[in-house]
Amino acid sequence: MAIRETNTLQTIEKPWGSGWLAARLAIAGAIWAAVYYYLQPASEWVAYTLLRLDPASHLGSAVGFFLYDVPKILLLLTLIVFVVGIVRSFFTPQRARRALGGKHEGVGNVLAAGLGIVTPFCSCSAVPLFLGFVESGVPLGVTFSFLISAPMVNEVALTLLFGMFGWRVAGLYVGTGLAIAILAGWVIGRLRLERGVADWVYDVRMGEAQLPEERQTWPDRVAYAQQAVRDIVGRVWLYVIAGIAVGAAIHGYVPQDFMAALMGKQAWWSVPAAVIVGIPMYSNAAGIIPVVQALIEKGASLGTVLAFMMSVIALSLPEVIILRRVLKWRLIAVFLGVVGIGIVSVGYLFNAVL
Amino acid sequence: MNIKILGSGCANCRKLEALAKEVVSELGVEAQVEEVKDFKAIMSYGIMTTPGLVIDGMVKSAGRIPSKAEITSWITTALSGR
Numbered sequence: 001m002a003i004r005e006t007n008t009l010q011t012i013e014k015p016w017g018s019g020w021l022a023a024r025l026a027i028a029g030a031i032w033a034a035v036y037y038y039l040q041p042a043s044e045w046v047a048y049t050l051l052r053l054d055p056a057s058h059l060g061s062a063v064g065f066f067l068y069d070v071p072k073i074l075l076l077l078t079l080i081v082f083v084v085g086i087v088r089s090f091f092t093p094q095r096a097r098r099a100l101g102g103k104h105e106g107v108g109n110v111l112a113a114g115l116g117i118v119t120p121f122c123s124c125s126a127v128p129l130f131l132g133f134v135e136s137g138v139p140l141g142v143t144f145s146f147l148i149s150a151p152m153v154n155e156v157a158l159t160l161l162f163g164m165f166g167w168r169v170a171g172l173y174v175g176t177g178l179a180i181a182i183l184a185g186w187v188i189g190r191l192r193l194e195r196g197v198a199d200w201v202y203d204v205r206m207g208e209a210q211l212p213e214e215r216q217t218w219p220d221r222v223a224y225a226q227q228a229v230r231d232i233v234g235r236v237w238l239y240v241i242a243g244i245a246v247g248a249a250i251h252g253y254v255p256q257d258f259m260a261a262l263m264g265k266q267a268w269w270s271v272p273a274a275v276i277v278g279i280p281m282y283s284n285a286a287g288i289i290p291v292v293q294a295l296i297e298k299g300a301s302l303g304t305v306l307a308f309m310m311s312v313i314a315l316s317l318p319e320v321i322i323l324r325r326v327l328k329w330r331l332i333a334v335f336l337g338v339v340g341i342g343i344v345s346v347g348y349l350f351n352a353v354l
Numbered sequence: 355m356n357i358k359i360l361g362s363g364c365a366n367c368r369k370l371e372a373l374a375k376e377v378v379s380e381l382g383v384e385a386q387v388e389e390v391k392d393f394k395a396i397m398s399y400g401i402m403t404t405p406g407l408v409i410d411g412m413v414k415s416a417g418r419i420p421s422k423a424e425i426t427s428w429i430t431t432a433l434s435g436r
Contacts (some may be wrong), residue, residue: 124365131397
């Protein structure tokens with residue numbers, strides 16, 4: 001791996017690195033598009049011609065679903081994680097901190113929610129990030145908007161939603177996720193809960209930043225995005241396949257409308273129940289969404305299912321346990337309550353509208 | 355040589371610690387590798403994202419797991435600077 005100095009020297013002459021980079025990206029994109037385009041006919045050919053399965057049978061229908069969805073979702077994931085990786089290479093937590101320091105609520109909440117989506121940080125950094133923001137004079141509510149939108153509006157969930165339900169549902173998920181992050185953060189700010197933060201937090205003095213913020217070149221950004229694909233798809237692909245397998249089984253074998261009684265629109269209690277069930281579960285959107293798609297086909301309503309997903313991702317017990325170190329129980333309870341109510345509302349809204 | 359891994363004990367922090375120890379033993383350097391979990395101490399280094407890597411009091415990386423080559427180069431530079 002090239003040492004920093006050499007890269008800097010190169011960038012003065014050629015910010016794009018070698019022209020080959022652009023060409024390689026274009027070729028990769030073309031291959032991706034071609035494979036994607038031929039997925040459905042190819043999977044049908046394998047299932048119904050090669051394997052001689054009957055499309056109307058349980059097995060045939062399940063296998064056809066599986067063979068089409070697995071490569072489709074994995075391809076989409078690779079593309080979207082890569083693109084999001086490139087976008088994220090433009091943002092750092094330090095920049096977010098500077099952008100948000102001293103901003104008033106309202107505007108600050110909106111900006112924070114937006115930045116939360118594009119700023120890269122791992123969830124184990126939640127506490128240092130929180131401390132850094134607080135120390136910089138970022139209002140508590142604004143910090144929360146950032147910390148709520150970051151895990152919730154994540155590209156894995158978005159990719160799967162888009163791949164399985166189309167861009168309308170994916171777009172609504174982003175929109176409502178942002179809305180919840182903004183409003184919940186704003187409400188927490190209004191409630192003047194600064195005393196809900198552990199006392200020692202206000203004594204923390206952040207040292208001088210020693211690491212220079214380096215300017216990234218395009219080859220750097222591409223390398224970063226490639227690493228993100230390796231990390232994320234590498235972590236998640238097995239869950240995707242397992243989830244799609246379960247989804248395929250449900251698709252092929254469970255009778256239509258079977259889920260309607262349990263998770264359909266008539267069962268009004270299903271939305272809050274789904275949110276509560278989601279709390280102790282830690283996010284693996286990749287595994288759950290394919291199952292969810294099949295459930296919806298069998299009558300579960302989209303609102304209930306989305307509420308469940310948001311609850312799993314945004315109200316995760318591990319994150320609460322981490323935040324417990326810097327927040328008192330009162331504030332944690334308010335956080336869970338406000339975000340929980342937001343998610344339940346979104347669930348009802350989707351059920352009513354879609 | 356003193357090497358500190360700044361972090362709250364998550365999987366990435368442990369990976370970084372293991373990687374650092376591996377490089378240290380491969381280079382045959384006499385170095386103390388320790389984990390810093392206390393948040394006040396972590397913040398005093400001026401970083402906002404963990405895991406962080408500190409060599410002889412200087413922050414070398416934050417918020418990512420650097421490559422073995424990078425860690426090796428930092429340690430050898432620190433050694434030659436003495």
